[in-house]
Amino acid sequence: MIRLFKHYIPHAVLLLGLFDLGLLGLAGELAWRLRADQIGIDIGSTADRAGLLAAFAGVMITVMISVGVFGAESLRSMRYATARLLVAISLGVIALSFVDWISGGAHFWRSVLAYAMALAIVFLIANRLVIGGFLGASAFRRRVLVLGAGNRADRLRKLGERPESGFVIVGYIGMSDGPHTVEEAINRSAIHNLKRFVENLGVSEVVLALEERRNSLPLQDLLRMKTAGVHVNDFSSFIERETGRVDLDTVNPSWLIFSDGFSSGRAVSSAAKRVFDIAASTLLLVLTAPIIALFAIIVKLDSKGPAFFRQTRVGLYGQHFDLIKLRSMRTDAEVNGAQFAQQNDPRVTRVGRFIRKVRIDELPQTWSVLKGEMSFVGPRPERPEFVSDLEEKLPYYAERHMVKPGITGWAQINYPYGANLEDSRHKLEYDLYYAKNYTPFLDLLILLQTLRVVLWHEGAR
Known part of the structure; x- marks a missing residue:
């Protein structure tokens, strides 16, 4: 494996990604030449288009990472990989077409993007059929x-x-x-x-x-x-x-102390993380305010009770704070005490089932990010009632509170929603990995792959 910013990337994934990057650039160049020849204009030098080709390939690779094209399932299933590739390339072309529209059609011609899309699909699928087969061999x-x-x-x-x-x-x-x-x-x-x-x-x-x-x-x-x-x-x-997780069955305090991780250099990372949280949360609150307001009205009309609900959660260093979400359950959901959400939970309202699936209920948490009580990326904050019990039953559970809680996290993109002690144990292993190794690069990777979780409803409950 290659270690990049404290995070390990398999050689197969890195090599496949480099081939993809080159093929995407080639698809963009061939698409331009094909379109230029059709309308009879000068093709020009490839060097003159280097910036646009790099932007095309970069956007496509970013979206491919986001939807899970380089995930374990895509590496072992051609059918799975093809489906994710089609989604990724389609989303990438839509994004670039929007940029083209905003810029008045001066950068990414939609006709060229159409050709590039078709060529990219052919090239990348062929790459997985030819190169992907070798990557799965024991020689690699x-x-x-x-x-x-x-x-x-x-x-x-x-x-x-x-x-x-x-x-x-x-x-x-x-x-x-x-x-x-x-x-x-x-x-x-x-x-x-x-x-x-x-x-x-x-x-x-x-x-x-x-x-x-x-x-x-x-x-x-x-x-x-x-x-x-x-x-x-x-x-x-x-x-x-x-x-990508810390194994609780074999880890001991001396390993946590002497192994790499929890470095002092994270002070710079934390500062950069906070600047990003402030800028992104401000922008997101402005953009999503109409959506939050609309669904607040719908929630209010759908069932009795307030549109929003506050719930005490445990944050950084074990401090408590109030988390705000759009209400997705009945007001009497916890009349018998706190409990985990279950699959097909009868306490969830009709509207609540939808906003949970598309994660709209999470949007008001952006306010907690802006206030500094949460971050966009980090372990999910739990309720005090659950934390006190889990700290008694799971070793090193308190260590997950050494980093600020987040809206999304390493455990959320790697493990499905958990509602029992065993699930909490597995998610803790991922949370400890994040707390031990987090960097802006890992945060970016998590943010990108959160799109995969949202698109395919992985972990939503």
């Missing part, structure tokens, strides 16, 4: 050797068997003579020279997956492999990198 995956043969090693095996996995496990070494969960593991005692064994297998990374590390670390073996140029990683760090 990192070769990993696992030290361990217990439950952790078995978890790595299952992770490596996923179609979208970026690594292939070439062997398991049991570091003890006891029974093995992974039956094909080789006992360490059967290998005379581990360094040579690693070199013969072409291993690029070794993962330490011992069940009990106390007084059992194979330090001499690890040192020899490290000095031979092989990357050595521990289980928790490997899981974090490959899954």
Whole structure:
């Protein structure tokens, strides 16, 4: 994987994206040449159009990221990838056509965009048929050797068997003579020279997956492999990198303390984040005020009770604040006490079901962003009643409050809506990853992919 601004990007995704970027530029150039030839004007130099071609390719790639073209499902399913590509290219052309209309038709001719759209669809689908097939081959995956043969090693095996996995496990070494969960593991005692064994297998990374590390670390073996140029990683760090979450089953306080993350450099990131929040929330409130007002009237007419409702939530450093949303449930929804929303929740009103699906009920939260109680990106703020219970049952739950809560977040784009303790545990793993690694780049990635969640109603309830 490539680490970009503290966030890991699979080699396959990066390579596929670079090919896409080049093909989009080619589609834009061929579309212009085709149209220029039709109307009989001078084609001119490609260098003169470099800025417009870069803008075309950049907008398209941005929309493709937003709708999930580079997601795990798109990498393993051609049908899924094609559907997302069609949506992305259509949205991109619509956006550029709007820009063309605003600028008086001086930049992106709609006729050229029509040709570019058709060519882009053909090129990008062909790219996935030809290049995508090679990206799925084991030659493009990192070769990993696992030290361990217990439950952790078995978890790595299952992770490596996923179609979208970026690594292939070439062997398991049991570091003890006891029974093995992974039956094909080789006992360490059967290998005379581990360094040579690693070199013969072409291993690029070794993962330490011992069940009990106390007084059992194979330090001499690890040192020899490290000095031979092989990357050595521990289980928790490997899981974090490959899954984008912090594994609560194996993480411990010392790992959180000594692993990379929670850097002091985030002061600059926090300042930039706040400037963006103020500017974006002000603009969004101005643009959506008519929509909020309209649906406030509709909510009021649809059911008894106020159009808006306030609810106490836990924010940064555990401080409480009032969250404002458009009301989507009956006024007696919690007459029996606080409870999670459920699938097909009978407490949701007719209008509430619609505004939840398209996320209109979330728009008034922009006011909390402007006041500084929330950010656009961060862990979702929970209610005090739930927080006190979850802090007792889930380790490190309080650490998610070390960053400002958000309207959308890393957990929201990676995990469906949760309504029980197990779901809260999984979402906490993603929240901890965000709290540990957040940068403006990760925030931008989350904001872009929130469009995917909205379009396909992923996580809405």
